Amino acid sequence: MTSIASPMALPSYAAIREVGPRDGLQNESVVLTTAEKLELIAALRDAGLRQIEVGAFVRPQQVPQMANTAEVFAQLPRHPEVMYCAIAPNLVGAQRAVASRVDLVQVFLSATESHNQSNVNMGIAQSLDQVAEMSLLVRQAGIAFDAVLSVAFGCPFEGHVPVERVLDLCGQLLDLGAGEVTLGDTTGMAHPLLVQQIICAFRERFPRQSLRLHLHSARGAGLANVLAALQLGITTFDSSIGGIGGCPFAPGAPGNLCTEDLTHMLHELGVTTGLDLPALMRAARLLERLLGHEVPGQTIKAGICKHLTG
């Protein structure tokens, strides 16, 4: 056999944060019960996932899908090797997250004023003031604190977002105590060149800081964006079991990366994940049963390539 080394240099390991139980379910019309969520989360943990977004401490009237988050945390068996995360939109949410003894609290900020205004009805400066208070509260409780910067790869209202602005906001979030910043491609506007440009710029500004990507699969290029990031050594990605979690700005459009599709490609590339692909498929099928409809993921339809099932 002709043996030619591929010119592609890839990391040997990547870690996936599962966002299905929060970011995914939040966009579903079906509201899962506490027992159903616990069953799904157990299946995800059994598949090897070690960081799982469990819920959000938001107002139940606004997001009924997340109304039982405190109850889920109360009944969730904890595992020292698994980080069970929650979103908090404000100080009250952070207090509830702390009271629920979550392992990691995440806050969201938008990279553009218009998206932040539309999302949380306040300007970026005011949001940053809130982040400061929440960060103190959460970290004083001995809980890890992270931030997600939304629309970092483009804004549905403002279009292109200057890389400098993205980096400045990352810097402010890190200064306020965020252990890690996740760059979110909230409405699927990233492409491989932009992904690499932002990674390079982030590394130049924050040479010692890890970077996590929350990419979407809009327009089919989700895994191409992952490949571009892997080629620059990024090893932490968000994805959602079954690919659930649409894009609120484009109804019906594909949203979150699909955990089993992402894992399948990573394993094909020889990038280990610690995940059990057949167990992920079982979790995705469980999700289909719980939701009562097909999920958008592709591997669940095409099947796992045989050499990866062993």
Place this chain on the structure above:
Amino acid sequence: MTSIASPMALPSYAAIREVGPRDGLQNESVVLTTAEKLELIAALRDAGLRQIEVGAFVRPQQVPQMANTAEVFAQLPRHPEVMYCAIAPNLVGAQRAVASRVDLVQVFLSATESHNQSNVNMGIAQSLDQVAEMSLLVRQAGIAFDAVLSVAFGCPFEGHVPVERVLDLCGQLLDLGAGEVTLGDTTGMAHPLLVQQIICAFRERFPRQSLRLHLHSARGAGLANVLAALQLGITTFDSSIGGIGGCPFAPGAPGNLCTEDLTHMLHELGVTTGLDLPALMRAARLLERLLGHEVPGQTIKAGICKHLTG
């Protein structure tokens, strides 16, 4: 703005062959009339496509979707800048293709004995004898002649296909007069590393020969495979409007790359295609009307990113 050159070197231009009217429609249960096919093909040509698979000269009883191929060619207005292609499975098909004055005849061969047997009910050696006869006939008529090697990235029956076998068969097809060989990822088993390995091996064996890829989007990695190929300078790809054309071995699984999704990523990457993205979207919407159902493409749901619509 922090300006850092991306480490990604990409070609400035890529050419897409549209396979929707043949490979796509062949897998649909709805049979389009001649007038409907002509309307679709006109929309594809208007969008800038310069190589279009129009139909297949196969037995009408076996593939009713292609029964009107000769009629479509008879009524198709020709354009010197557009190559209207057809598939021929055997000598009779090639004779009919020649009689229909197609611009390019394509033959298919499988990279494995078991897939070839399952597909055309004969061994590879016998298929190659047929290709020899067809090649003579077609080229003597002054018509271009190409070959597609199916399951080149993996076989649903045999699994991994040795690269040496793929290259040997490419060599035989080229020796028999094929102007170009297309490597087909018939059941979606390619991944970015394999794509790059096969491209490198092909280039080493056939340094002056162009290579076309017919990739599938099974398991979400279709455009990641395209990115990997672009990074090695491959500039010719097959895709299907709306992403129609499933995988016969995995019902419901995504099949062909979607032309508008592929074009969207290429344009984002600064790779020109000569294609008009809004016109492609109109062609995809026309296809949805003709088929009476949604197509699997994603850009048609998410919309074109604003900066690409100008």
